[in-house]
Amino acid sequence: MVAEATLSPDVLARYEAVIGLEVHCQLLTHSKIFAADANAFGAEPNTNISVITLGHPGTLPKLNRKAVEYAIRMGLACGSEITRHNVFARKNYFYPDLPKGYQLSQDKGPICVGGGILVKVKDLQTHQSYQTTIQLHHIHLEEDAGKSIHDGDDWATQLDYNRAGTPLIEMVTEPCIRTADEAGQYLTEVRRLVRYLDICDGNMEEGSLRCDVNVSIRPKGATHLGTKVEVKNLNSIRNVMRAVDSEFRRQVDVTESGGRITQETRTFDANTGLSYAMREKETMNDYRYFPDPDLTPVVISDEWLADVQAHMPMLPAALYQKFTDHYGLPEYDAALLTDSKELADYFESVCSHTTNYKAVSNWIMGPIKGHLNEKTLRERHFPVSAERLAALITLIDNGTVSQTAAQQVFSLLVEHPNVSPTELAQTYGLVQNRNTDALQALVEEVLADWPDKVEQYRKGKKNLLGLFVGEVMKKSKGSADPKLVNALLAKML
Numbered sequence: 001m002v003a004e005a006t007l008s009p010d011v012l013a014r015y016e017a018v019i020g021l022e023v024h025c026q027l028l029t030h031s032k033i034f035a036a037d038a039n040a041f042g043a044e045p046n047t048n049i050s051v052i053t054l055g056h057p058g059t060l061p062k063l064n065r066k067a068v069e070y071a072i073r074m075g076l077a078c079g080s081e082i083t084r085h086n087v088f089a090r091k092n093y094f095y096p097d098l099p100k101g102y103q104l105s106q107d108k109g110p111i112c113v114g115g116g117i118l119v120k121v122k123d124l125q126t127h128q129s130y131q132t133t134i135q136l137h138h139i140h141l142e143e144d145a146g147k148s149i150h151d152g153d154d155w156a157t158q159l160d161y162n163r164a165g166t167p168l169i170e171m172v173t174e175p176c177i178r179t180a181d182e183a184g185q186y187l188t189e190v191r192r193l194v195r196y197l198d199i200c201d202g203n204m205e206e207g208s209l210r211c212d213v214n215v216s217i218r219p220k221g222a223t224h225l226g227t228k229v230e231v232k233n234l235n236s237i238r239n240v241m242r243a244v245d246s247e248f249r250r251q252v253d254v255t256e257s258g259g260r261i262t263q264e265t266r267t268f269d270a271n272t273g274l275s276y277a278m279r280e281k282e283t284m285n286d287y288r289y290f291p292d293p294d295l296t297p298v299v300i301s302d303e304w305l306a307d308v309q310a311h312m313p314m315l316p317a318a319l320y321q322k323f324t325d326h327y328g329l330p331e332y333d334a335a336l337l338t339d340s341k342e343l344a345d346y347f348e349s350v351c352s353h354t355t356n357y358k359a360v361s362n363w364i365m366g367p368i369k370g371h372l373n374e375k376t377l378r379e380r381h382f383p384v385s386a387e388r389l390a391a392l393i394t395l396i397d398n399g400t401v402s403q404t405a406a407q408q409v410f411s412l413l414v415e416h417p418n419v420s421p422t423e424l425a426q427t428y429g430l431v432q433n434r435n436t437d438a439l440q441a442l443v444e445e446v447l448a449d450w451p452d453k454v455e456q457y458r459k460g461k462k463n464l465l466g467l468f469v470g471e472v473m474k475k476s477k478g479s480a481d482p483k484l485v486n487a488l489l490a491k492m493l
Contacts, residue, residue: 007249007252007253007256011252011256012248012249012252013220014219014220015217015218015219015220015248015252015255016178016217016218016219016220017177017178017179017215017216017217017244017248018175018177018178018215018216018217018218018225018226018228019175019177019178019179019182019183019213019214019215019244020172020173020174020175020176020177020213020214020228021171021172021173021177021183021186021187021211021212021213021214021240022170022171022172022173022211022212022213022214023170023171023187023190023209023210023211024144024168024169024170024171024209024210024211024212025074025168025169025170025171025190025194025199025200025202025208025209026039026144026166026167026168026200026207026208026209027039027066027067027070027071027166027167027168027169027199027200028070028198028199028200028201029064029066029067029070029167030066031064032048032053032064032143032165032166032167033063033064033067033104033141033142033143033165033166033167033168034052034061034062034063034064034104034143034165034295035050035052035053035061035062035165036050036052037049037050037052037053037165039166039167041206041208043162045158045160045162046159046160046161046162047162048162049161049162049164052165053099053161053164053165054099054161054164055099055100055101060294061104061292061294061295063088063295063298064167067141067167068086068111068141068298068300069308070167070169070197070199070200071111071112071139071141071169072111072112072300072305072308073197073199073308073312074112074139074169074171074193074194074197074199075111075112075115075139076308076309076312077193077196077197077312077315078112078115078116078117078136078139078193079114079115079116080112080113080114080115080136080138080139081112081113081114081115082111082112082300082305083109083110083111083112083113083300084299084300084301084305085109085297085298085299085300086106086109086111086141086297086298086299086300087106087108087109087291087292087295087297087298088104088105088106088141088291088292088295088298089104089105089106089107089108089289089290089291089292090102090103090104090105090289090290090291090292091103091104091105091107091142091287091289092287092288092289093286093287095145095148096148096157096159097145097146097147097148097159097160097161097164098145098146098164099146099161099164103142103143103145104142104143104292104295105140105141105142105143106140106141106142107289108289110138110139110140110141111139111140111141112136112138112139112140113137113138114135114136114137114138115135115136115139116133116134116135116136117133117134117136117186117189117190117193118131118132118133118134118189118317119131119132119133119134119182119185119186119188119189120185121179121181121182121185122181123181124181132182134173134174134176134177134182134186135173135174135176136171136172136173136174137172137173137174138172139169139170139171139172140169140170140172141167141168141169142168142169142170143164143165143166143167143168144163144164144165144166144167144168145163145164146159146160146161146162146163146164147159147160147162147163163207169199171190173186175214175216175225175228179244180240180241180242180244180245180248181241183213183240183241183244184237184238184240184241187211187237187240188237190209191204191209191237192316192339192340193315193316194209195340195341196313196315196316196341197312197313197315198313198341204235204236204237205235205236207235210234210235211234211240212230212231212232212234213230213231213234213240213243213244213247214228214229214230214231215228215229215231215244215247215248215251216228216229216251216261217248217251217252217255217261226251226261227260227261227262227263228263229247229251229261229262229263229264229265229266230264230265230266231243231247231265231266231267231268231275232265232266232267232268232278233267233268234268235270236270239268239270242268242270242273243268243275246268246273246274246275247266247275250275262277262280263280264277264278264279264280265277265278265279265280266278313341316338316339316344319338319344320334320335320338323337323338323344323347327351327357327361328357328358329357329358329361333358333361333365336365337361337364337365342380342382343364346364346368346382346386347360347361347364349386350363350364350386350389350390350393351390352386352390353386353387353390353391354390354393354394354397356393356397359393359396359397360389360390360393363389363392363393363410367407367410368382368383368384368389371383371414383413383414384410384413384414384417385417388413388420388421389413391420391421391422392406392409392410392413392421395409395421395422395425399432399481399483400422400425400431400432401421401425401430401431401432402432402478402479402480402481402482404473404478405425405430405431405432405478405479408428408430408478409421409424409425409428409430412424412428429477429479430478430479431479432479432480432481436484436488439472439476439480439481439484439485439488440488442472442475442476442480442485443468443472443485443488443489443492444492445475446468446471446472446475447468447489447492447493449471450467450468450471453467453468454493457493458493465486465489465490465493468489468493469482469485469486469489472485472489473485
């Protein structure tokens with residue numbers, strides 16, 4: 001383990017980081033990539049396995065078509081070129097959680113080549129935002145290994161092969177990332193994309209989205225690449241950013257001290273923010289790739305590619321444009337609502353029942369998000385259905401309930417999921433009072449209670465109108481129609 005280096009800003013400023021990310025996304029297929037075993041997180045250890053997963057002699061793999069389609073989806077979303085003739089290779093290395101002793105992967109011909117992902121980053125020094133495209137080298141398909149568990153036994157490593165054979169795409173960037181913030185924003189966009197495409201749940205805490213970081217340094221202005229170091233075991237976007245910063249500082253410290261950077265694989269300790277060496281980094285030759293003799297090449301035809309393209313969902317950038325153009329939302333609203341597929345879908349569902357789109361946005365960004373945060377619920381667990389939220393907005397628009405009363409109705413909707421907003425407003429006396437005679441009497445009472453304020457108002461202190469409206473609302477227990485109250489007060493004053 002290496003202690004955190006203390007380096008002056010001037011020393012750090014003489015170097016720049018060159019960063020590349022390898023992001024592994026577990027695909028949401030029902031079965032594994034080369035076997036019919038269930039692909040499910042959280043099952044009892046060693047229950048989602050078969051002789052194929054365990055690599056028994058004489059067993060033959062069969063490729064999961066859906067995994068191929070999911071990889072194509074990601075490639076199309078990133079603007080990659082789709083490889084039409086795909087061959088799987090055996091990547092030979094031994095780990096105890098890799099039952100066959102090799103991993104089925106793609107070597108020379110990844111399914112997606114090139115492309116990139118646009119990210120928005122805020123420069124921490126200038127505080128200015130900028131956009132940059134993180135270029136992809138390729139995306140390839142492969143199978144996951146099992147899981148070694150080291151804390152279940154004091155003397156032995158326990159092995160769970162449920163994850164072995166889970167379909168993965170590995171997204172490899174070019175070494176074009178320069179800062180921890182760019183790395184963090186890229187990973188954020190990848191997670192958002194896979195969720196929009198519905199190919200991966202993006203849950204880093206469950207390991208379904210994992211990231212390895214390659215970091216090297218070079219003097220500012222240099223064009224050559226330094227010796228890269230890979231940092232593994234990064235289970236959150238924050239830890240990816242911390243690992244980039246920590247490794248950058250470590251390499252600068254080694255270089256400034258006259259040492260030499262060794263190409264190696266390191267692991268990151270999230271508790272200390274430090275890393276330590278695991279092993280020397282393997283080279284491509286160490287893996288002894290060769291085409292798998294049991295799997296025939298996969299040819300992606302024009303028809304197959306066109307079918308995947310036809311079923312692509314609308315992606316965040318296009319939805320953002322739709323929300324600002326079609327729904328007329330401010331840019332801030334559109335950015336927040338398209339941050340997740342669940343929010344965007346919910347917004348559009350509500351808008352299918354009302355045309356007051358801004359009100360829908362306000363309710364989602366306010367009470368709906370507030371409820372989810374308070375209860376620490378995921379965004380798919382909306383407390384009120386789209387139809388009932390739209391019905392509540394309609395009650396406000398037609399004057400049946402006030403904005404204040406609507407907040408109470410919303411709370412009641414959460415508590416009573418099978419009752420309509422109209423019924424709840426009526427049952428709990430929240431229907432807005434539009435009886436002119438009754439409100440006239442309340443207005444007269446308020447003005448009689450505040451004769452000095454009335455005199456001040458008539459002498460020009462017009463901001464006192466809010467006081468009178470508030471007093472009438474109190475007397476009506478919030479049921480008075482504020483617009484009608486304002487009109488009556490203006491007439492009498």
